[in-house]
Amino acid sequence: MSSYLARVYVTPKRSVRDPEGSTVGEALRQLGFDSLQAVRAGKYFELSLEAGTSGEADGAVERMCRQLLANPVIEDFRFELQVEASSE
């Protein structure tokens, strides 16, 4: 078994409206950041998990994203996996 750290990024799909991103973008521009073009607001998760192989870890994280972390109807996700420690 090894320990893995997965970094998961969830973002609203391109075609989907992102009121939070627009409001934040608007606020930043009002603060004087005129060079800002666009903001998309999403979610970020760090998951620590155990798995036998990195393939297994990958599969588990993919399923967690599909089942819970992202809403596939309106959100995209991607993740990165990193080995933290191997126990033997």
Next chain:
Amino acid sequence: MSSYLARVYVTPKRSVRDPEGSTVGEALRQLGFDSLQAVRAGKYFELSLEAGTSGEADGAVERMCRQLLANPVIEDFRFELQVEASSE
């Protein structure tokens, strides 16, 4: 001027409770992901901006994070910058 994409990660400070992370972790374990050790839940932003140099872009994003995107009492942030396109 060049176009930059900044990816900003805002995460709860280690010392601060993370109700969202714990609830999501709990829910994932209920779904059968027993190998999950811990979840931290944060925010993720993609900012598109224009800047003369990458140093300028870096400074602007840093200030946006400090002023608005993260609350220093409860959150840490980090970001990555990437050139999207240079207009001459």
Next chain:
Amino acid sequence: MTAVNAPAPPGPLTSMEEAQVRELLGREPNALELALFGAMWSEHCCYKSSRHLLSRLPKEAPQVLVPAGEENAGVVDVGDGLAVAMKIESHNHPSAVEPYQGAATGVGGIVRDIFTMGARPIALLNSLRFGFPNARRNRYLLSRVVAGIGDYGNCLGIPTIGGELFFDGTYDGNPLVNAMCVGLLRHDQLVRAAASGEGNLLLLLGNATGRDGLNGATFASVSLGEQSLAQRPAVQVGSPFLEKLLIEACLELLAGSLLVGLQDLGAAGLTGSGVEAAHRAHSGVEIDVAAVSRSEEGLTPLEVMLSESQERMLAVVRPGDVAAVRQVLDHWGLRSDVIGRVIARPLLRVLEGRSLCAEVPIDALTEQAPSYVWPEAAPREMRATASLPAEPLELLAHPNVCSRAWVARQYDQTVQAATVATDGADAALVRLPGSRRALALCTDGNFGSSDPYLAGALAVAEATRNVSCTGATPWALTNCLNLGSPEQPAGAWELARTVDGIADAARALNVPVISGNVSLYNEAAAAGPDATGDGGFPGMTRIRPTPVIGMLGLLDDVGQACTIGFKRAGDVIVLLGPLGGPLDLAAEVAVQRACRDAIAQGWLHSAHDCAEGGLLVALAECCLRGGLGARICIETPALDVLAESPSRIVVSLAEEDLPRLSGTPVLRLGTVAGDRLDISTASAPVCSLGLEDMRHAWEGGLERWLTESSAPA
């Protein structure tokens, strides 16, 4: 006219309808024109399968200021120069696809219908139906729908004060989400959504236009199984923040008499709203799609005309007022585009810059829309709801019986500081400003009947009874007809029977129908015990006919409002109304009147109608709300404590007032006493339930269903 030769997209019009379009235009329509007809002639926009039936509803009464079918919402006088605008609307299909946004945007849509009338929204209610919560998908749908409704209304600062929730197998795959909004206005604030005055300008306010919700009207008018996921419209995402700004800005503009007319954008987007507003004024509109701000690039005129992007309003403004209007909008940080003007000829003209893209007579899109009377046939068998458990504590914990506090605590119920505090009442009470008068509000559907006629009639009976149990007089109702496809004989039969049931009951109870909404094609591809072999689409489960009634009652003195809970040990407990039997509208009228009269005279201590779970559950709720037990002895064998027969109200009062009850059957049941609910018949005990055990079963019921993955079926 630009010739558009590309073949029309596979539209929602039938080939016969296309031929009709050709005939009305006297020429070949282009693709955009065909799409305009497709949207405006959808069931969702033109009620082509239900229009002929809606005329059966009683719409007239002295208090009606704006009757059903004329404007975005019905309006009734409520005295003191005040009026109430109200309407209920479904957002079933969007909520099936994305429950949070579907429900949220459902609230957003109905709120726009209300402030379009010049009314300030003061209350929200809802009516929800899901498959049983033992399925994870249904739990997910329920929790996301509730969060979506709550987040939207909470952010707007409109209290969500009532609603109902019911589970049934026929809603698997096709949940129902109906949202109701109530607004308050002075008579002189009433506005019409009419595009009148040639040369007046059309201003589009609020959100930018994108592809979201494209074809939503069509989507709502077909069964969920019929469209592939790819054909479904992009999910609409709501922004309650933007809607809040729109409410404030529009009410300010109306107060300053800066608008000639105001119309929300709902089904069929700019097309629906431009056409409706023109139709009401017998005028025409010219819209330049190039002037419309976009949230994404590359939108075609068709997409701009049919986008259902949320939080947009169409204002009709005199040219000289544009600057003043813009000043108000700037204050609220709202964008506006002058996108067109009112024209004298009754036409919808769509331009893109200088080029004409479509030109269609308004009448052709509205009055001349087809109207169908589908062949009706009763289904082979009618579907009863799943039966309730007979064991009392199991019954109290059943998902269709237990407390809805888990839902209600996610809704801000006290914002606007007008929600009257009660220990639980059959209808929510909202105080009218500057007086002791109050509105009583509730939503009700049918819980007991498998016959659609009875479903309609019982829904009206129950809703009026709920209002009467607070002491309020039923004053007006709105309705949402949730049914399956009318293109199947069984569906057509159910639709007609449901309308007849509502119509007869509303007449008997003397309540005008002032608004409503029709949601057909509620069926989903789901195999299971309910899959229809009864004349529905093969392999599709048609929902059970679900008429939902939104009821308004008027209460003269909020200090006299009657609530559910028993108040005083030693009071006698009485059942008002018939012991059992089918719905008898005369008996219903009588029991409600008897209850209201007693409340008005001030000697009734509590009142609660019998609904799901019959007398047993009603008594348990009176005990729980009041924190007092009851000793009940049922001497007549004709009374079954579990039967869900209509027209019955449990009341409590002082012994000496008992003779004053009249005008309806009166049966003494027992007394308020102790901390247990003891029920016995002349021959044997039925149950003895401790208050705390009942509370545990009833209060925690829903949460247990939602959190325990092993919740019983």
Next chain:
Amino acid sequence: MSAIPRPLTGARVGVVVFPGTNCDRDTVAAVEACGGRAEAIWHGDAASLERWDAIILPGGFAHGDALRAGAIARFSPVMARVIEFAHAGRPVLGICNGFQVLLECGLLPGAMLRNDSLQFRAGWVHCRVEAASLFTPLEAVGSVLRLPIAHGEGNYVPAPDDAPTVILRYCDAAGQISAAANPNGSAQGIAGIARGSVLGLMPHPERACDPLLGSTDGQLLFRSLLRALVEA
């Protein structure tokens, strides 16, 4: 609570309206019902607040609560004036969203997390008055107020090394502090805190000023403030 024979007119209270604020009208009405005079101030107005005796930041969803509740509102032009006003020792009351704005702008220490249930929570709570302040007289300390709440982010976390004065804690009807009485997971059951002349609280006292609405306990805060202003 104590009866107030004395008219409290004269005190002028400014109620700040941000885009998305939705309790401004209720708050104005409550202040007036308690004997004060109240008026709305638009958030974009950077004019001096000299003419006001006290400022209230009412509840709602300023800027839709995008990012974090109160995060954007703190940059509104009026806020620089509110901060000056508070620094001059004059009373500022933040209710619900207004409390969140006070935390974000640093007038009060700490921050808000989402409720531990991750759900919006509305309903009635009991709060025990823990300390005297401009808004809570000494004689009210220890008493239990019944007030409505309605928020999604009320889970208070103190700032490290900067403990506030706790004014209100969630409790049961008998005044006992317990996890069961805490609706949002807030540290130490904190419902309201003060620093100097600034008070922030999550419950809505403006919705508890009329017996028909279920409680008049909210009057305590407004009346104490108005009395302090008239006596000053």
